[in-house]
Amino acid sequence: MLPPTAAAVVDTGVAEAVTSELERCCADFVAHSSSLDPVFAHDVAERLAAFTCQGGSRIRPRFLWWALRACGGTDAHTPGALRVAAALELIQSCALIHDDVMDQSAVRRGKPSFHTQIARQYPQAQAAREPGPSPFSQSAAVLAGDLALSWADDLIAVADLDPPVRARVLRIWRAMRTEMIAGQYLDLHGQTTSSRSAVQAMRTVSLKAARYTVEQPLALGAALAGADDTTTRALTAAGRCAGIAFQLRDDLLGVFGDPALTGKPSGEDIRSGKATYLLALAHTRARASGATAVVDLLQDCRGSAPLSDSALAAVREALHSTGAPAQVERRIERLAKASERHFAAAHLSGPAARRLSELLARVASPPQDRSITTEAAVRGPAR
Structure with a gap:
């Protein structure tokens, strides 16, 4: 004890x-x-x-x-x-x-x-x-x-934990473990099949990141406190939106971020061939506009483990030319606002509620990353 x-x-x-x-x-x-x-x-x-x-x-x-x-x-x-x-x-x-x-x-x-x-x-x-x-x-x-x-x-x-609380916590825990592994498998599947499906990419984001990172931890906290179903639904909906925004931001950072800040090499998602929403969206927009050179470049570089700095710079330029990073940014903003609306529907007040609201907002759209799709960010840090 x-x-x-x-x-x-x-x-x-x-x-x-x-x-x-x-x-x-x-x-x-x-x-x-x-x-x-x-x-x-x-x-x-x-x-x-x-x-x-x-x-x-x-x-x-x-x-x-x-x-x-x-x-x-x-x-x-x-x-x-x-x-x-x-x-x-x-x-x-x-x-x-x-x-x-x-x-x-x-x-x-x-x-x-x-x-x-x-x-x-x-x-x-x-x-x-x-x-x-x-x-x-x-x-x-x-x-x-x-x-x-x-x-x-x-x-x-x-x-x-008290027995009723334990039962709720175990239901959430069991679901979360399976969701996480399902998301990991879909991530692998997308890499292996070179998936270009934006729908599949978003499903992977939801399972691997949004539910597991934000939504289910919120559900666990609510369950531990004995919150009612209405409050829990509002909180988890807010968490789902914030979690998806968080992963979409992470995908942007994976291509355009500074390794000194992210702790991971820039371009890792491209090198490993991850089927991110950013890449799926870029492919869709490039094909729709007839930009075959961009389509070919994105396809050729994806999954190229020895991708050089110059090749990564070319990928960044290609992504920028499709407008996909800016569209992802706009989706992140919409998700952040939706998260705020859902959280308001929980009707929580007091210092802890304010802390939770601020945490959701920071995860959904951290202000220090808002310039990621500017021209300088797309081209990456000077080398």
């Missing part, structure tokens, strides 16, 4: 409170792993604990926490909420580690990705192989992601 934590204390530092909870929980998990085998504990469990505890914005726990507080959550709800929030961060670790394997991404949060760390620890596994992650490092990372999901489920299983 966790010692009770005053909700007002968590209010002053949600990320710090969740990180402290993660550190306590992960210490227990690592201790158990050490009792099984020291190599497994060192290579996988300790690295997973560090990956989870030392990085991330804690955006999902923030949504959970402020939804809880806005819906009337008190000190009595705090231990259970922190435990569920910690579980959210572990399932996020699972998603990130697996995503990096699927995308063969060497960098995460400005540091070597999990499988890259394993590869550096065991360079002999890479000897005489072609460039790219070794099967050993990728397999180890898959196991680490599975372990993160197991730890997350363990935390949900022991969270101190």
Whole structure:
């Protein structure tokens, strides 16, 4: 049983409170792993604990926490909420580690990705192989992601929740896990089939990002506080719109963003061949306007892992010529306004409701990124 934590204390530092909870929980998990085998504990469990505890914005726990507080959550709800929030961060670790394997991404949060760390620890596994992650490092990372999901489920299983609340939380949790994996599969499917469907891209965005990043954490917070169905529906609708806007913004940053700010190489989505809404929209607009050279360029560069800086600059110019980035920006703005309307329909008031409203607005349309489709941003930072 966790010692009770005053909700007002968590209010002053949600990320710090969740990180402290993660550190306590992960210490227990690592201790158990050490009792099984020291190599497994060192290579996988300790690295997973560090990956989870030392990085991330804690955006999902923030949504959970402020939804809880806005819906009337008190000190009595705090231990259970922190435990569920910690579980959210572990399932996020699972998603990130697996995503990096699927995308063969060497960098995460400005540091070597999990499988890259394993590869550096065991360079002999890479000897005489072609460039790219070794099967050993990728397999180890898959196991680490599975372990993160197991730890997350363990935390949900022991969270101190009243039976009616537990039932609601479990329904949301089970749905969220499947939605996340469905979104990951659709992401892979879009890459493999070179999908140009904007509809499919938006479905992937909804499942892989919007529901999992914003909508379901809000639903969990509302469930933990015992919110009624009307309030919960309004909150989750607001979260769905904000979450889609968030991922569309992330897609723009993936092509036009500064790696120093994003923590990932610019153009990663192009190199990995991701079927993003931005690319699908650009293809549609280029075909409609008869810009065959743009269509061919986007098709040829997509999935080109060794894409050079000059080729990436050409892709940026091509995207800009279709008007797709500007149209994505307009859709983000519409989604942000829709999120505001849905949130207003929840009829929540007080400091926590204001914090939640501000958080939704920042996620839906962060002001520091509004210039991303300007001429300078499209051409990228000077090199």
